[in-house]
Amino acid sequence: MSMQSRLADGEHVVLDLRTHVKALFGAMALFVVLLVAAVALVVLLPESSARGWLLLAGGVVLLVLLVGWVLLPFLRWTTSRYTVTNRRLITRSGIITRTGRDIPLYRINDVSYEMGLTDRLLGCGTLVISDATDKAGVTLHDVPRVEKVQVTLHDLLFTADDGTDDGERPPREPRRGGR
Template sequence: MGLKDSQLSDGEEIRLEMHTHWKALVQPLLVLVVLVAIVVAAAMLTRDSDQAGWITLVVGVVALLLAVVGVLLPLWRWRSTHYVFTNRRVSHRYGLLTKHGRDIPIYRINDVAVEKGLLDRMLGCGSLIISDATDKAGMELHDVPHVEQVQVELQNLLFAAADDGSDDGEWPPTEPRRRR
């Protein structure tokens, strides 16, 4: 889970929560298929050899190490990456051993863009680029599933959080007006 209930402020509710698109799992799946094929081929080719057991064992151990790096780590990385949209913020959480995260309050967002390559268009995903009203670079969420629907939901959240109909970003919705 990207955000726990204890990490939500009063009145904050999760509207969308997701992992990156399943296309991130295609390469690890192909690596697994190739490794299994290599182990089976090694076992078949050396079955009549005197050293068959040792060769198969060595190939199996090497394949297991490669599976950890090429299959388990990408799967773990995919499972640990979360995009969470609440009625007050956009949150990106990721990391295997060291957890990282960034939140952008909804009222700070001043631009939302979508990028979709050819493969992304075929698979129904894309990148969501969120720019905020700070000096820090915006947030890029890669491989967002159903990116256009997510963009629409984010726009709905932005308009719902508008400060008295003004979208100029002068003040947060709950902060009193500033004197000029």
């Protein structure tokens, strides 16, 4: 089922993201190591009557490592999406058990980001979204172009605040406190 078919009338996708490929660097490095180990196992194992069993045992171990530490992270990466529409933030993830959360934009109180040195070099970061619900906010890790995403979200929030949207969203609750 495509994302477009899940949208309400008048709703459109503004941003459709998945985590930065940085999330796969460890899995890709391990894949190379496992590939080298498999070649070394085949080439360096001496000819003997037990060679077949040793190759089989080594192959099973390498296959388990490949599935657990390379394939699963890749599947998690491909099945995780962050989508921002003109009305809500949508997060979806999960390989077998899908989990998701939708936050209407009018419920979002704050959008901030964090970028470490590696994140700055790679152009990604962590987006922290606080909303006006009892649940904890949402932390989106390894968001590509995180500064641009934050600015886009702020633009959508301020558009909703100044009344220039399509008028189908409930008004924001007034902020309480000293401001």
